[in-house]
Amino acid sequence: MKIAVFFxxxxxxxxxPLLYYSKKLAKECGYDTLVDVDYQIRKTANIRGNAKKMQEAFEEACASAEKFLAPISWKEYDEIVFISKSIGTAVAAHFTNFYHLQAKQIYYTPLAQTFLAEPTPGIAFCGTADPWVPEPDAVLCQCAKAHIQSYRIEGVNHSLEGNDTMKNIEILQQVMRRTKEYLQENRSG
Known part of the structure; x- marks a missing residue:
């Protein structure tokens, strides 16, 4: 059995789009169990650029996520993939280590906070015009240190989008193609 968990x-x-289509791809690639970790974060105002508030949001997300993850019998699954976005990348990294899982990781727009949670290898997609990541090269460097294959996408924001709708659709297609290829690879951990 295969499980895909979405953060x-x-x-x-x-x-x-990133989570919607990655979920469809996971299903197409044989992941029979799909779990949405629908955590709630109450204090979302003025988080960007504030390390203390970001840490509080991360801790709140982890506490909330635990109720979705605790009941899962991880040993039942032959393959596990965590697909995460933004702060979810830090939460996914945390729980991979917390549960000692050999999980594939797909990190959409990881944050500096992600690397404090000691992420495991996988793939990541980062935009160069992301206001949540003022230094994308630093994040890409952290990806390399963590053995995360990263894809740098020029001129796109935190949603991996720019100002040109047709170009955004092309970018989404490229990201989903790489996501599918990664999902189809043999187990990597």
Whole structure:
């Protein structure tokens, strides 16, 4: 059996393109159990650029996520993938280590906070015009240190989008193609 677990961002929920289509791809790739970790973060105002508030949001997300993850019998699954967005990348990294899982990781727009949670290898997608990541090269460097294959996408924001709708659709297609290829790879951990 295969399980795919989805960790959203604060404002980037499951119906948004990256998570919506990655869920469809996971199902197509044989992941028979799909879990949305629908944590709630109460204090979302003025988080960006505030390390203390970001840490509080991370801790709140982890506490909330535990109720979705605690009942899962991880040993029942031959393959586990965590697909995460923004703050969800930090939460996914935390729980991979907390449960000592050999999980594939797909990190959409990881934050500096993600690397404090000691992420495990996987793939990541980062935009160069992301206001949540003022130094994308630093994040890409952290990805390399953590053995995360990263894809740098020029001129896109935290949703991996720019100002040109047709270009955004092309970018989404490229990201989903790489996501599918990664999902189809043999177990990596």
């Amino acid at each position: 959203p961002g604060i404002g980037y929920r499951f119906e948004k």
